[in-house]
Amino acid sequence: MKTKKLILLVALALLASCAKKENPRTVYVPPEVKDNGDIIYFPPGAQARARIETQAFGKGKKFIQIEAPARIVATVGRSVSSGGRIVLFESADLNTAYATYRQARNAINRATKNLRRVKDMYSMEVATERDIIEAETEQGNASANVAEAEGKLRAAGINPTDLNKYGSNVAWLIADISESRFDTTKSGTPVHITFESYPDKKFKGRVQAVGDNIDPETRTVKVRILLPNTHNTLKPGMFAKVEFLGDKLAPMVVPFTSVFTVEGVNFVFVEEAKDTFRKTNVVLGNSNVNYVEILSGLKKGATVATEGGIFLKGLSVGF
16 A cells, blocks of 8 residues: 555656646846947847837838928908008017018118119219218118018018018918928928817818928928918917828838837837847927828838837836
């Protein structure tokens, strides 16, 4: 009897030993954080690597509709008191710039007339060469003031010459588009506009003009859209989103899940070597619900983490 019990115990011990060998205890292999969180490395066998998905940046065709932020910078209407034409701007700075421009235009008209008068007087030997030099200097200063005032307005997307061409009951909408879409956005491009004040209504319009300069910080250019404002429902300062119809190809984008922000600076993680991810600073452009354009910071073909970015961020800078 004792022999049978001993044999049974030995058999159970052997079975337990075999089971232990067949199901070894899993050892967790953690990722390694290097360079103060700038680099995340997953050693061989690191289970968390499976949480990270990647895609090549700028390759393939992603047909997405990009939305650009916009706002009404000016409206042209009729004065309630005088009935004359009046321009209302979204800010006091723009209003001052436009007033300065009008004053500078008046000054250059006076200076031009005065120069012509002095030259006529000189031909009749009534004025001197010094008088002509002074009149030319006055005209040159007035011209410089016009250029300065006009430059400030154009930087905001407003061409004062065009502003004076149109009658009343119109609104000027300015949208900011990324530098990468400068070539594809032309005058006449159809757009759909949705205002925050009227979320259930979609306005139709066309691009009137594209700005003259690119913002060096945001890498965006301003696009002007003219809208009818017959019932005065559109007010200066209103925010909107603009869809540029027919321009849906935007390959230089990443999913929003790729991007995280630390103290106002945007980053993505790039797999620079196998299982090694580097925190990389990027500049964002226009976006839609799911995707955002990358204006700078990434090279075409770079392998970007698209899923698991929150996990990488947590390892890098904390959750």
